[in-house]
Amino acid sequence: SVSSAFDFASNLFPLSSTAQGYTALGAPSNPALDPTNALNGASLEKNKSLTYLNGLSLVVGLIIGSGIFSSPSQVNRNAGSPGASLLIWVVAGMLAWTGAASYAELGGAIPLNGGAQVYLSKIFGEWAGFLFTWCAVCVLKPGSAAIIAIIFGEYLVRACIGADAAEAATWLNKGVALVGLISVTLLNCVSTKLGTRSADVFMFMKFVALIGVTVTGIVVAVTGFSYKGHASDDWKKQSWFEGTNTDVSNWAVALYAGLWAFDGWDNVNYVTAEFKNPTRDLPRVIHTSLPLVITSYILANLSYFLVLPLSVIESSNTVAVAFGSQVFGPIGSLILALFVSGSCFGALNATTFTSGRLVYAAGKEGYLPALFGNIGLGKSHRAIRLHTLNQTGASKIPRKIIDWFADPDAGFFFTPIAAMALNAILTAIYILIGSFDTLVTFYGVAGYSFYFLAVLGLIILRVKEPMLERPYKTWITTPIIFCCVSLFLLSRAVFAEPVQTLLVLGFMAIGLGVWFGWVGRRRTKERERFRHVGEEEEKVGWRFWKRWRV
Numbered sequence: 241s242v243s244s245a246f247d248f249a250s251n252l253f254p255l256s257s258t259a260q261g262y263t264a265l266g267a268p269s270n271p272a273l274d275p276t277n278a279l280n281g282a283s284l285e286k287n288k289s290l291t292y293l294n295g296l297s298l299v300v301g302l303i304i305g306s307g308i309f310s311s312p313s314q315v316n317r318n319a320g321s322p323g324a325s326l327l328i329w330v331v332a333g334m335l336a337w338t339g340a341a342s343y344a345e346l347g348g349a350i351p352l353n354g355g356a357q358v359y360l361s362k363i364f365g366e367w368a369g370f371l372f373t374w375c376a377v378c379v380l381k382p383g384s385a386a387i388i389a390i391i392f393g394e395y396l397v398r399a400c401i402g403a404d405a406a407e408a409a410t411w412l413n414k415g416v417a418l419v420g421l422i423s424v425t426l427l428n429c430v431s432t433k434l435g436t437r438s439a440d441v442f443m444f445m446k447f448v449a450l451i452g453v454t455v456t457g458i459v460v461a462v463t464g465f466s467y468k469g470h471a472s473d474d475w476k477k478q479s480w481f482e483g484t485n486t487d488v489s490n491w492a493v494a495l496y497a498g499l500w501a502f503d504g505w506d507n508v509n510y511v512t513a514e515f516k517n518p519t520r521d522l523p524r525v526i527h528t529s530l531p532l533v534i535t536s537y538i539l540a541n542l543s544y545f546l547v548l549p550l551s552v553i554e555s556s557n558t559v560a561v562a563f564g565s566q567v568f569g570p571i572g573s574l575i576l577a578l579f580v581s582g583s584c585f586g587a588l589n590a591t592t593f594t595s596g597r598l599v600y601a602a603g604k605e606g607y608l609p610a611l612f613g614n615i616g617l618g619k620s621h622r623a624i625r626l627h628t629l630n631q632t633g634a635s636k637i638p639r640k641i642i643d644w645f646a647d648p649d650a651g652f653f654f655t656p657i658a659a660m661a662l663n664a665i666l667t668a669i670y671i672l673i674g675s676f677d678t679l680v681t682f683y684g685v686a687g688y689s690f691y692f693l694a695v696l697g698l699i700i701l702r703v704k705e706p707m708l709e710r711p712y713k714t715w716i717t718t719p720i721i722f723c724c725v726s727l728f729l730l731s732r733a734v735f736a737e738p739v740q741t742l743l744v745l746g747f748m749a750i751g752l753g754v755w756f757g758w759v760g761r762r763r764t765k766e767r768e769r770f771r772h773v774g775e776e777e778e779k780v781g782w783r784f785w786k787r788w789r790v
């Protein structure tokens with residue numbers, strides 16, 4: 241009944257694959273003639289190729305990025321004591337897990353690509369889906385990419401010119417961050433395969449770095465060995481909860497920093513429809529990846545405490561480098577800096593890939609100028625000819641090379657180039673004006689508003705559509721806990737970080753204005769017109785869509 245559940249839901253929304261860039265209006269009569277076909281959902285959904293392991297690497301590859309190597313200072317500073325900050329890490333991990341479990345239920349009930357955008361559209365109406373897309377394109381995607389790029393820059397500069405010089409060279413750090421951003425964007429523009437293949441390499445690096453930190457920390461704690469003569473023994477002297485901060489707003493800020501490190505758990509939900517067996521694998525992916533990440537983060541944090549003096553943990557954005565230099569001296573800090581910048585580069589790569597798709601889909605959907613829904617440099621007859629020659633063995637250019645750069649149906653550079661350029665420009669702006677600490681809270685407020693809404697939507701859906709088939713059902717306590725904690729977080733942010741909160745609210749207000757004043761109206765008009773000219777099948781689609789919408 242797994243596949244029948246899937247069919248049931250795809251019949252419910254035959255044309256609502258909004259996130260893949262198809263609307264009832266925009267769908268060409270013969271999809272095979274659409275040059276962008278290989279990248280849009282219509283064909284991706286038919287081509288269900290993702291497995292459990294793919295899902296796992298999608299989630300883990302994005303979650304482990306910059307956070308675990310740089311957030312600890314912000315968590316510690318705001319929590320006040322090692323015990324309290326470990327607690328914050330546990331709470332943040334659990335919160336991510338409850339959120340991800342709720343998203344797994346949503347993904348089973350509405351098995352379409354696009355994550356929050358589809359869920360919000362179905363449950364609250366299209367304006368909510370638009371608002372998410374708007375904020376994701378303007379704030380969430382470029383904001384998160386900027387944070388990762390900044391950490392990438394800081395670590396790489398540190399590895400090259402040493403910690404003290406790097407501390408002073410803010411603009412050098414930012415410059416390197418920009419170079420990283422540009423390389424990742426180019427990589428993803430040139431070829432989709434190039435992007436995804438390099439993701440696998442960096443994924444391996446992350447695990448090496450995290451396991452290395454943990455093992456080293458334990459060894460140092462047990463033997464007392466360390467390059468600097470002796471390991472820090474702050475952890476022996478200080479009681480675990482001494483100095484705990486009593487201001488609730490500080491906890492919220494600490495929690496945001498922890499949540500940043502766990503963020504990315506919704507990544508599989510963007511590609512649900514491409515799973516071979518989404519109803520079985522989505523929950524499985526969630527329930528293995530999150531415990532794995534939570535455990536490794538707690539262990540890494542323990543290692544930091546066992547090795548480093550508290551003052552160092554609290555003051556450095558690059559805790560992992562301090563860790564390396566404490567234990568192994570200059571070589572240690574060099575190696576760790578390289579590993580961490582590699583990990584960030586990998587996460588930057590992963591998030592650029594998703595952003596490209598998201599902006600592209602928004603362009604196809606009419607949420608953004610159509611330009612952003614374009615693929616590549618256009619159809620190239622030369623590419624097709626090369627392919628034909630290759631097939632017949634008449635070309636000397638290796639088949640593999642052509643496969644990487646050109647698609648026989650679409651041309652060279654078969655990627656959403658305009659979309660990625662927009663994303664890169666916005667990201668560059670955030671890199672130039674923001675810093676790690678400010679951006680993390682900014683991102684947290686915006687991100688958790690939508691996680692909250694989507695999970696609240698799950699509860700609403702349970703009440704309003706009790707009969708809807710849900711191949712995977714969480715305990716109802718899961719979404720309730722998630723909603724309560726994120727509501728607390730959001731409310732405290734108003735006091736703790738009023739400027740960032742106002743900025744986020746401003747973005748949302750503009751988004752709503754754009755929808756109700758312009759995009760939404762245009763879409764209503766188009767829908768009216770379409771009703772008379774559209775194909776029978778498509779009309780049925782819209783009827784279903786409307787009736788089902790709660």
Ligand code: ARG
Nearest residue numbers: 303305306307384501503591
């Ligand atoms: N957890 C990741 C890190 O520590 C950040 C994930 C950002 N999220 C996103 N959807 N891009 O770097």
